[in-house]
Amino acid sequence: MSKPTLTLEDIAQLTGVSAMTVSRVLSGKSGVSEATRRKVLETVQNVGYVPNLNARALAGSRTRVLGMLVPDFSTQYISELARGAGEAAIQAGYELVCYTNSHHPQANFTHVTLITRGLVDGLIVVLPDLSDQQLDALSRINLKLVIVDHRHEVPDVPSIDADNYRGARLMMDHLLSLGHTRIGFISGRPDTRASLERLRGYRESLQLHGLPIDETLIRPGNFLQPEGFTQTQHLLSLLQPPTAIFAANDLMAFGAMDAIRGRGLRIPEDLSVAGFDDIPMSAHLHPGLTTVHQPLSEMGSAATRMLVNLLSGTDIPGPRLELRTELRVRQSTGKAPRGQQTTP
Amino acid sequence: MSKPTLTLEDIAQLTGVSAMTVSRVLSGKSGVSEATRRKVLETVQNVGYVPNLNARALAGSRTRVLGMLVPDFSTQYISELARGAGEAAIQAGYELVCYTNSHHPQANFTHVTLITRGLVDGLIVVLPDLSDQQLDALSRINLKLVIVDHRHEVPDVPSIDADNYRGARLMMDHLLSLGHTRIGFISGRPDTRASLERLRGYRESLQLHGLPIDETLIRPGNFLQPEGFTQTQHLLSLLQPPTAIFAANDLMAFGAMDAIRGRGLRIPEDLSVAGFDDIPMSAHLHPGLTTVHQPLSEMGSAATRMLVNLLSGTDIPGPRLELRTELRVRQSTGKAPRGQQTTP
C-alpha cells in the first residue's frame, strides 16, 4: 500500500533526461522534441507517476482547481449549478471541488479563507444568505471570486443571476391567460433578491393587467416545502380562496400540491399550481409542475467561465450577467374554474 | 485586491521571533512560552495572516483535508451523508471537500488520482456503481480509503453500510401486521448490494410468514422517481393488484404515490406505500411516507471517524461497520382494505 512515492526526479532518471524536461512535458509546454516527449510520457505511464499538486501549486502559484462554496447539498437547485460549473471546469482544464459551510457552527468563515488559501485559484460563491460581513471577509482575501444568485450586487465582484423578474412576469401572463384573477403568491426568504424580484413580477403583472392586489393572497414563505404546505392551507381557508397558487420556488409548490390534495381538491381542475426553478423533480411529478425554468446548469457553467477568464486576465462580459428564464408549462396549471373568475 | 502575500517569515519579523516559533504556535505545538504565543497570535490577528496550505502540505506531508467522492449532489441521500461526514471532520480538526465525477465523460478516474494526489489525506468513497476496475485503481493509489454503501466488500478496505436486510424485514413486519398479504415490491438498481439485500428481506419475510411469493408483484426499478411511477402503474394493472407497495427507496415511493393518486385511489385507505432511506423530504410529504430510516448522517460521520483513525494509526472498529436501520411509521401505510386480504 505504501510504496515509495515517485517524484519528477525519478521519472527524469528513468527516462534519462532532466527533471526540467519532464516538467515541461507534463505541463504541456512547447519546446520539447517529439521523441523525448514520447519517451517521458511512456515512463510516466509505465510507473504510474502522478505529480504532487501541492508542490506544483507552491512553485507555480496556481493549482488549476476551482472551488465552489455552497450552503449545503440538499437541494437539486445546488446540484444543478454544481453540475454545470463542474462540466465547464473540466472543459477549461480545471477541476472543481465543493465546500460547504453548513457543518460549521455559527457560519464561521475562517475555514474558508483557510482552506482556500493556496488550494484553489478562484471561488464560486453560491450563498444566498451570506451576510455583508462575510462577503466582506471573502472579498478581502486574495482570491478571485464570482458570485451566483446573491442578495445584492457587490462592487467589483462579478455575479451571475437569472432574470427572476421576467420569469415571474411570464408565469403571471400564463396564469392570467388561463382566466385566473385571484392568484395566491407564496414568497421565498425575504432577505433574498430572488424572492423580492419574483414578488415584484407578481405585483406588477397584476397592476399592468388592471387587477387589484389583494394582500391577503400574498403569503410569507421561506423556500422550503413544509412552508409551502402551511401557507397553502392558509390560502385555502380564505373566504374567497385563490384559483391558482404561484409559489416562489418549486419546493414550496410541492408542499402546495400536497395541501391542495389533502383538501380533496384536484390539480389543475379545481386549483392550479405553479413554481419557480424547474428542478429535475418538477418534471417527474404527476401532474408535472408548471414552473419557470432557471438555466441552473448554464448559470453554473457561466460562473466557471467568468472565473476562468478572470484568472487568465481575459475580459469578462461584464460585472453582472443575467440569464434568461423560460416558462415551462406542464399539467399543474389549467383554466380557472367557472363561476370563480368573476371579481368580487 | 492583490496586496503582497504574507508569509511565516513576515510574521516572525513583525513579532521579533523566528519563523520556527511562529510555525510552532500556529500548529498548536507545545514548547512555546505563553508570552510569545500571545504575541505571535496577536500579530497574526492584526495583519490577517493565513498560512499557505500547499506549503504546509508539502513540508508536513499531510493536509488535514479529507475528500469525499460522490456520484453527484442530486439526492438528499448524498447530502445527508456529506453533512454527517463534514461535521465529524470539523470535530476531528479536518476539513471536508467533495469531489464528484459526474461531470467527467466516460467515468474517467484519472482526475481523481490527480486531484487527490497530495491534496487530501484520505478519501471517503460513495459510489454505489463503482466498477471493480475503478475500485482497483483507487486502492492502488497511495491514499487511505473508506468505502460507503458499495456493491460488495473490498479486501483490506474498511467500509460502512446500513443494515438493509434487517430494515426490509422491519418494514415487511409492519405491512404484514396491517393485514397486507399482497405486497408489491419495486427493486433498486440490480447491481447494488443495497437493492439485493432489501429484496432478500422482502422475500424472506414472506417465506417466514408462510406466504407465497408472487413474482408478478416484484418489479424491476432503478432507484429513480419516474421508474417508481411506471412500475406502480404496472402493479395497479394486474388482475389482482397489491394492497401495499414497498419501494426499495423513497424516491421511487414518491413516484408510486403519484401513480396511485393518478388512478383516483387514496393513500393509505385504498393502498399503502412504503419506502426506504428516510430522506428529509419523506417527512415533508402529506401523507408522510412510512419508510425505513437509514442513519445517513451517522454513516457519514462514522466514515469520517474511521478514516481519521486510519490516518492516525489508531485501531479501527473493524473492516466493516453496519449501522442499524429503523422503522419510521408515518401516514402512507394503513390497514389492508377489507375483502382483499384473503388469499386467492
Added chain:
DNA sequence: CTGAAAGCGCTTACAG
C-alpha cells in the same frame, strides 16, 4: 531543444 540553479512557504529533525 535541453539543463543547473534558485526558490515557492512551510515543517521536521537537530541543536542549544
Added chain:
DNA sequence: CTGAAAGCGCTTACAG
C-alpha cells in the same frame, strides 16, 4: 523554551 539548516516536489526565469 527558542533558532539555523535542510528539504518537501515542483516551476520559473536564466543560460546554452
